[in-house]
Amino acid sequence: EAGVTQFPSHSVIEKGQTVTLRCDPISGHDNLYWYRRVMGKEIKFLLHFVKESKQDESGMPNNRFLAERTGGTYSTLKVQPAELEDSGVYFCASSPIWTVPTYEQYFGPGTRLTVT
């Protein structure tokens, strides 16, 4: 079974540019989550999809961030325009709808975003 994949692994962009990160969850996982880790700090929740619907987007920093999950499969996270403080590692995770809750999430390797 393929794990969660993220693309690209690294991205270096200039302030003001646009970047789109992609996450492919484990097949069949209806829950998809985005998190971000700014250097040296904790990993913070950004948002949660159930299939194609945004269940919780309370962690999205501002309206420069737009997440989509068309068709309930892969998800994209677009940052437009990027600012210096957007630099960090963006993690995607997925999980199934549990019949018996375990709350385990399966993480991708992350996308390291550097805004210069």
Next chain:
Amino acid sequence: AQTVTQSQPEMSVQEAETVTLSCTYDTSESDYYLFWYKQPPSRQMILVIRQEAYKQQNATENRFSVNFQKAAKSFSLKISDSQLGDAAMYFCAYTGTYKYIFGTGTRLKVLA
């Protein structure tokens, strides 16, 4: 709001020795789950161990065990017989629903 604190940014352990990583959390919820995740260099995070708050018995997975003190809101990870492959960033995480609240992580170095 829930918080998770890992007070040890970095720890070192000699191969074959035992090390304990600390984690404390704060919540007003009574039902929740706690996790330790491991992120090896340049690789994805994987689950090490999980503890359900309603269970009094400490979780154990092979060389990994936890000391869960619910009243003290403490959730430490003990790694016995440390191996070179245990070198990684370790994150403590809490969830009461779906989203995780993470600590800042502890980098574990294993010395040969």
